[in-house]
Amino acid sequence: MAYFPAFLQLKDQRILLVGGGAIAAEKLEKLLDFSKEITVVAREVSDPVARLAREHCLTLLPRAYRSGEALEYDLVIVATDTVDLHRQIFEETRSSRVLVNSVDDTRYCDFIFPSYVRQGDLTVAFSTSGSSPAFAKHIRRWFEGILPEGVGEFLAQMKRLRNELPKGRERMQRFDTMARDFIERNFPRREK
Structure with a gap:
């Protein structure tokens, strides 16, 4: 399991x-x-x-x-x-x-222990539930190769805004837009 x-x-x-x-x-x-x-x-x-x-x-x-x-x-x-x-x-x-x-x-x-990538507050973990730690290690290395610099700084900025802006729908929409825009600018697009 x-x-x-x-x-x-x-x-x-x-x-x-x-x-x-x-x-x-x-x-x-x-x-x-x-x-x-x-x-x-x-x-x-x-x-x-x-x-x-x-x-x-x-x-x-x-x-x-x-x-x-x-x-x-x-x-x-x-x-x-x-x-x-x-x-x-x-x-x-x-x-x-x-x-x-x-x-x-x-x-x-x-x-x-999963294989993981950490950049600032972002931690992405990879696990095969013990089936193949080697596979998890290689997929982590692949992900590290596509993870852009600046993710940690972006998340630090988001954290500051979370503390400054009042809770509510407007804040949620702003964060959603900021996250989507950051990803679209910085991550390679996946071919369909």
Whole structure:
């Protein structure tokens, strides 16, 4: 079954990343686009994970995961090569509201990491529900190639106007026209 596309607000959410290798570094880089409230626990920590933790003042616990520890967090990412640990953490959190992602093992996932493009407030995510992360990566790269510069600035302008203009039909129509005009000026037209 396909995953429901939802965007999570990570502000004030406690995030635990279990693992310190190359895949953990990849997930950590993505998480840092949206939050700095991240704790990393890993027996062995790669240089990239250590550097990111240091640069972003993250909590780094150089030790093994402790049973039940996931319950102290809101979001848990398990990026290890130990399937038993993935299963253990997933099972520990079943009676709680903790969301778990087990890298490369959708059996133990409440959510998956999509491939995404971010420019200012625009975030576009691509997912194959775990069928082919490689396909999602390549479609993201294609989209990055057609995404014009200036989208972030345009959205910042729209945000300012949202705060300045009174709510109502006129404001909605103005925003609709501005968005349509921006897209028509800046995106390639699709051939029918």
